Amino acid sequence: MLKKCVLTLLSLGVISFGLLGCPGRAHALDLSVITNESTLFFKIVTVQNMGHSLETLWTRKAEALVRKDLESTGYFQILTPPQNIQDMLDHEPLDTTLAKAVGPLGAEGVIGTQFSIGANGVHLHGIVRDPINGSVLLDKIYTTHGHVRLIIHRFIDDVLFQFAGIRGLAESRLAFIGRTHRGYDLFTMDFDGENLRRMTYDNVLAFNPTWSRDKKHIVYVTYLHGEPQIIDYELKTGHRKMLFAYPGLNITPQFSSKGSKLAVALSKGRSSQHTQIYVYSHGSQFLERLTYSHSNNLSPTWDPGGHSLAFVSDRDGHPQLFVMDSDGSNVRRLTFDGNYNVAPAWSPRGDWIAYVCMNDLHRPKICLTSPDGSAHIQITHGTGRDDSPSWSPDGRFLIYSRQIRGHSSLMKIWMDGHGRETVGHFPRSVLTPAWSGP
């Protein structure tokens, strides 16, 4: 039972720090070259209310959100035009001539928006023009019956793709286990922290949600029947299906990026309670065991191609990260610094693996390692215990839980460690967040 508890804690990445030895330290590494911090800004001019219709409070708020979304992509620098050009922008339609007028400012794009309410709902007419020749790069009308921020996010995604060729986050969602009055339950929210929804009312400990590729299912671990078991939750109907309920531990499920395979850690009732990694193929409905060491092997995470898995194993005495081929062969160790490296999450771009490492003060922090283990970097610092990193679908951000004085918050951070911010306003503690696919 004790081992079971310890393993559960291990999988949550919150093992007792006093038991652990001296931690290592991630080597310093400059990540600025792989993020857009200071290397690639597109200079743009925004034209709000380009149709010059009557503005209301909600249209002003919507325009402000457009600006905020553009800035938060990290790829755009919004220029302030001089007064004479601003006067033109305020009174004339956004056509070829007006777009060309901002060219001398050094702008690489002119982005115009117009909000309106019609019989079909709220409309956003978004236009992107090239200031060099005034040509239209994007011209699209977005409509929603729901919240206006959804169409704003979609428009900004399209703008980002137009300039940087990167798929945005507008359609992505977050799942996490949230503390409730009487226990824990599964929650979801949009990527911007809005639209919080409580999915279950079990009031029992749960953790490690993982999204299916189509975002219609969440597979997670629950203590609903007293033991950790893996359940598939269908978001549309709320229907739940037991996937793994072997005696002992059924923990750390993780879908492959293509969604056809699910990797899990199962102890299958062994007296040792050692968990081994298995892969379940939805196509063949076959459960294949991948690890055979006499130790705990858990927290599998897939590379984007589905050819390799990173996982945690204490086969060398302490929990460390390992990588193996998807058939279980070719195992190699990734982390050598410190005695506690857990909760790996492979970037959707495939170039980095985020994980929980231990800093000099024995506090768990978020670290990155290259998949060959040649480079390591600690990206979160300061107070708090950071845990359970999960990547954004574009591989530029991470979310994780940050615990201070017993309260865990959901945090978002750029992959190079800057721009930390709280996501949403969940009032209680948050465990094991997971970001869906695009």
Add this chain to the structure above:
Amino acid sequence: MKKKKALAGVGIVCVFGIALSACATQSDMSDLRAQMDSLSTRVSKVETHSPGSGGGGSQLADMETRLDNQKLRIARLRDRMERINHRLDQLMNKIETQNAQLSSLGKAGANGPKGPATPIASPPGKGASAPSPAPSAVPGVAVVKGPSQPTESPDMIYHQAYSDYQQGHFDVAIHEFGSLVEQYPDSHLASSAVFWEAQSNYNLQHYHRALALYDAVIHKYVGSPKKATAYYKKGQVYEHLNDRKLAVHNYRRVLELFPLEQQLGDLAKRRLSRLDE
């Protein structure tokens, strides 16, 4: 009613005991006590030696604890070995990088008007010292010829190639690993490069090419740490090619040649049992 019967029974036993003690002498009593003592000593001895007894249980528990401790020590030793190996790899990489830099500096100096007449250092890789293009390590593996003078260290090429491999750019990785083997055939990374080139081909389902490269890992690089995995992967390739006999042969080679490779051994056993079905 039951109580009365029980009391009567106890009374009879007491009377009988008093009568007996009256009949027995003092020496008889002491003899009996001595016999009782020796018997209890024997019983305790037997209990200590019997495997199912509590004493045996505690011994077993002790043994288990010792075994666990030994396992822990072995795990720690393995951990230390892994760390030392890792450090050695890092040092080797550094040495190769510095050698390559020294070599390029030496050649630049030699070409210059006032440069030294002889090269400063000779790099470990043949490719670095011999600018003539070496043939590809494995027949049929296309390698794009770069400039005769290698500009990147084997470590740099290897990491770039591995990074491309991890991002699923297998075609690019094949080219880069091949170029490393061509430029630095004697580098300690060469065997790994051939292995990952094989892996890239395997992932692209170029099975015959992958087989040739796995064979190169096994036969050309005798001390390669990837040898056991190469045998296992060959088994996998033959399974894909529906050659059950050769798949079985290669899985058996894993079991015969690498008895200490527990994980691979178990995987090979699993595949063999699957193929027997």
